[in-house]
Each structure stands twice: as structure tokens, then as C-alpha cells.
Amino acid sequence: MNMKTTLIITLTVMIASATLIGAALAQEEKPPQEYKFLSMAIAVSIPSIGAGYAVAKTGTAAAATITERPELFGRTIVYVGMAEGIAIYGLLIAFLIWI
Secondary structure (H helix, E strand, C coil): CCCHHHHHHHHHHHHHHHHHHHHHHHCCCCHHHHHHHHHHHHHHHHHHHHHHHHHHHHHHHHHHHCCCCCHHHHHHHHHHHHHHHHHHHHHHHHHHHCC
């Protein structure tokens, strides 16, 4: 079986299952409010842990770089800021779940 046939079969199965799942979910009652808050907590906590790890690694590397070459401060601070952006994206997702 070549790649094109495999792709067509996979997409067909995915579309069929998505339609069946949509019909099944339409018949069920609304999930409790606690699931919403749990998903918000997960959406904030996991990216925050990842951002903390990323800031620790990039901050250490930035401090070492600035020690040797102080003129690279502007470039290194950008990388630390990008690592902090991971936590901000998690907070944004939690806000979108809340709405």
C-alpha cells in the first residue's frame, strides 16, 4: 500500500469517527463545571513548569554569555523572554476555556 492510499484511508476513518462522536456527544448531558476548572488548572500548570525549566536553562546560558561578552545582553534577554512566553500561552488557553 502506498502513502497516498494510506493517507486517504486514514482521513476517511478520522472524518467518519468525528461525525459519529459528534452525534454521540449531542445526546449526552453537559459535563459538570468541575471539569472546566480542572482543565484550566492543567492548562496553566503544565506550561508553567515547562516555562520554569526553559527559563532556568536559558537564564543560566544567558548569564554565562553575558559574563564573557557583555555586548550580547540584548540578544540573550530575547531568548529568556521567549521561554517565558510558554507560560503566557498556557494562561491564554485557560482564559479561553473559562469563557
